[in-house]
Amino acid sequence: MTLCLPRPYPDELVYSVLARYFAYIQPTGVIGAHMTIDGRRRFSIKFVRGAARLAEQTRLTWGLSGQQLVSRHTLLPFYGAFLDPDAYLRCTEDFLSDNSHTAVATLGINNSSVTEPTYLRFCALCAQEDLDVHGETFWRRQHQICGTLFCTRHWVLLQNSAAAVSPPHSRLSDASQYCRVGAQASSLVDSGDNRLARLIAERSASILNGTLSSWLHADTGFQYQRAAAEVGYGVGSTKINTKSLARDLLSYFGASLLSKIGCSLSINSAPLRHIFHGCGTNHPLIHVLVQLFLEAKLEASRARLKSQALDGSSRQDWKCPNIFARHSADFRVPEVILRRGDKGGQYFYARCSCGFAFSFSTSQEDDPNMPVVARASRYGKAIEREVRRMYAASGSIQAVCREMHLNYRAVKRSLHGSKNAFEPSVDKVQSLRKKWLETRSRSSYQALLRNDREWILGRRKRLNRRPSNRSPCRQVRPSNRLRHADVA
Ligand SMILES: [Zn+2]
Numbered sequence: 001m002t003l004c005l006p007r008p009y010p011d012e013l014v015y016s017v018l019a020r021y022f023a024y025i026q027p028t029g030v031i032g033a034h035m036t037i038d039g040r041r042r043f044s045i046k047f048v049r050g051a052a053r054l055a056e057q058t059r060l061t062w063g064l065s066g067q068q069l070v071s072r073h074t075l076l077p078f079y080g081a082f083l084d085p086d087a088y089l090r091c092t093e094d095f096l097s098d099n100s101h102t103a104v105a106t107l108g109i110n111n112s113s114v115t116e117p118t119y120l121r122f123c124a125l126c127a128q129e130d131l132d133v134h135g136e137t138f139w140r141r142q143h144q145i146c147g148t149l150f151c152t153r154h155w156v157l158l159q160n161s162a163a164a165v166s167p168p169h170s171r172l173s174d175a176s177q178y179c180r181v182g183a184q185a186s187s188l189v190d191s192g193d194n195r196l197a198r199l200i201a202e203r204s205a206s207i208l209n210g211t212l213s214s215w216l217h218a219d220t221g222f223q224y225q226r227a228a229a230e231v232g233y234g235v236g237s238t239k240i241n242t243k244s245l246a247r248d249l250l251s252y253f254g255a256s257l258l259s260k261i262g263c264s265l266s267i268n269s270a271p272l273r274h275i276f277h278g279c280g281t282n283h284p285l286i287h288v289l290v291q292l293f294l295e296a297k298l299e300a301s302r303a304r305l306k307s308q309a310l311d312g313s314s315r316q317d318w319k320c321p322n323i324f325a326r327h328s329a330d331f332r333v334p335e336v337i338l339r340r341g342d343k344g345g346q347y348f349y350a351r352c353s354c355g356f357a358f359s360f361s362t363s364q365e366d367d368p369n370m371p372v373v374a375r376a377s378r379y380g381k382a383i384e385r386e387v388r389r390m391y392a393a394s395g396s397i398q399a400v401c402r403e404m405h406l407n408y409r410a411v412k413r414s415l416h417g418s419k420n421a422f423e424p425s426v427d428k429v430q431s432l433r434k435k436w437l438e439t440r441s442r443s444s445y446q447a448l449l450r451n452d453r454e455w456i457l458g459r460r461k462r463l464n465r466r467p468s469n470r471s472p473c474r475q476v477r478p479s480n481r482l483r484h485a486d487v488a
């Protein structure tokens with residue numbers, strides 16, 4: 001059966017199209033009329049039910065596939081943005097079929113820390129423009145995102161309409177009837193709140209539209225952990241002090257703004273802990289807050305060190321000062337971690353793939369990407385080779401020390417191929433691995449964490465891997481994957 005529904009406007013919710021349709025035809029029996037669409041009385045505002053069938057019924061007028069309908073005219077791209085790809089695809093399939101309840105449960109909307117808006121919202125300027133151009137207005141997706149206070153087209157505050165999100169009756173609320181155009185927009189008094197609320201709206205809208213950001217690591221929780229450690233919330237080399245991070249995050253956004261965007265978080269809130277470990281499904285608004293907070297911290301921390309790149313991926317932006325390693329000009333040190341010194345001061349620790357490991361806290365005057373080495377802890381093969389070459393030429397350890405700015409013990413170690421006191425021998429590592437595989441004992445596990453970290457964490461990850469939506473294993477942000485699918 002073909003349905004003669006009006007064509008959706010860009011960014012319009014499917015719900016809004018149906019509301020306009022029923023406002024045009026003014027049915028006498030509301031429930032009977034609703035049931036002609038898909039046999040049900042009520043319709044979802046944020047999502048859609050039976051998108052595949054709806055797309056088929058409107059093929060002649062809308063020309064959209066079911067998947068396009070879900071990705072362009074529902075809020076799934078926002079609410080599902082941080083699911084792993086398989087869970088996201090399952091949700092899309094549920095919305096394409098009639099099984100929308102399961103998908104809504106997966107999306108974690110019922111998060112107790114975030115209150116969804118009670119009324120449908122609109123921008124007075126958008127509504128006025130729509131009335132001038134089309135003679136009617138509609139519900140835009142961007143205005144209904146939880147936590148968003150601004151219209152990103154006009155940067156004015158959104159207003160509550162008279163249409164409740166969960167009304168006691170099953171009549172649909174048509175935007176043209178429920179938006180009071182000309183009403184005065186309320187304003188945020190605090191200019192700091194204003195700036196942050198704009199940032200939240202901007203980030204949420206770009207998540208909805210699938211715009212790429214710097215938080216695209218396959219495992220977002222891990223990327224948050226790295227960023228948090230870099231800006232000084234690391235405890236030792238593996239843990240994150242989530243309590244102190246939560247305290248700073250809450251004071252960064254302020255209680256008044258958080259309550260306006262419907263967030264009730266405390267320093268003990270579980271979502272602020274879970275988000276770093278990828279457990280469960282977190283509300284996308286919490287992701288937005290954590291991202292903006294970490295970005296601000298990273299920017300401040302990097303500005304102090306005169307780095308050029310401030311986009312949160314700046315761990316890649318340090319050159320290797322090891323001139324013997326023959327790195328190419330655009331090579332960057334793969335691993336740089338911010339650490340705290342004994343007296344509370346901060347410094348960076350870098351470990352390059354050439355084997356050179358060093359600490360630094362400033363960069364060179366003429367090259368902001370080149371660190372000034374404060375202390376080297378490992379030298380790597382390239383430097384050892386150079387030491388041996390120079391010793392063969394001069395025959396004097398003292399001369400090598402002078403030439404290469406190394407101390408006597410370091411040169412001797414390189415010449416004799418011995419390790420320093422902290423480096424375990426290959427045999428020791430092999431026997432620890434063997435012992436752990438046989439006994440799984442706690443002591444060998446901890447010894448491996450100290451001496452052969454990558455291997456043991458790799459093993460643990462493999463053991464912990466479970467086929468559920470808890471495993472944060474993403475290759476491509478799902479919304480983008482679907483966007484490509486749209487095009488194809
Ligand atoms: Zn607007």
Ligand SMILES: [Zn+2]
Pocket residue numbers: 320321322325327352353354355356
């Ligand atoms: Zn290097």
